Amino acid sequence: MSNPMKDTNGGTANGKGEVDQQKVKEIAEAWGKLPEKERAKALVELTRTLPAKDRAILEAYFRELAKKSTK
Numbered sequence: 001m002s003n004p005m006k007d008t009n010g011g012t013a014n015g016k017g018e019v020d021q022q023k024v025k026e027i028a029e030a031w032g033k034l035p036e037k038e039r040a041k042a043l044v045e046l047t048r049t050l051p052a053k054d055r056a057i058l059e060a061y062f063r064e065l066a067k068k069s070t071k
Helices: 021-033 036-047 052-069
Strands: none
Touching: 021 036, 021 052, 036 052
16 A cells, blocks of 8 residues: 655755746746746746745745736
């Protein structure tokens, strides 16, 4: 019998904390036009190497962009 994990495993939070500013700008400009699936993929790509606290900040930024794009 398998024993599934009770919780998901997050990253190690020991990434370099660097983000490609140009990539963020490009994605932010197209954010409102991207389908939800593409938004999720782009966000994972951008935040892959970030520590958890930095990842949360970038995710909050893109959530705000999503709100603005629906207005």
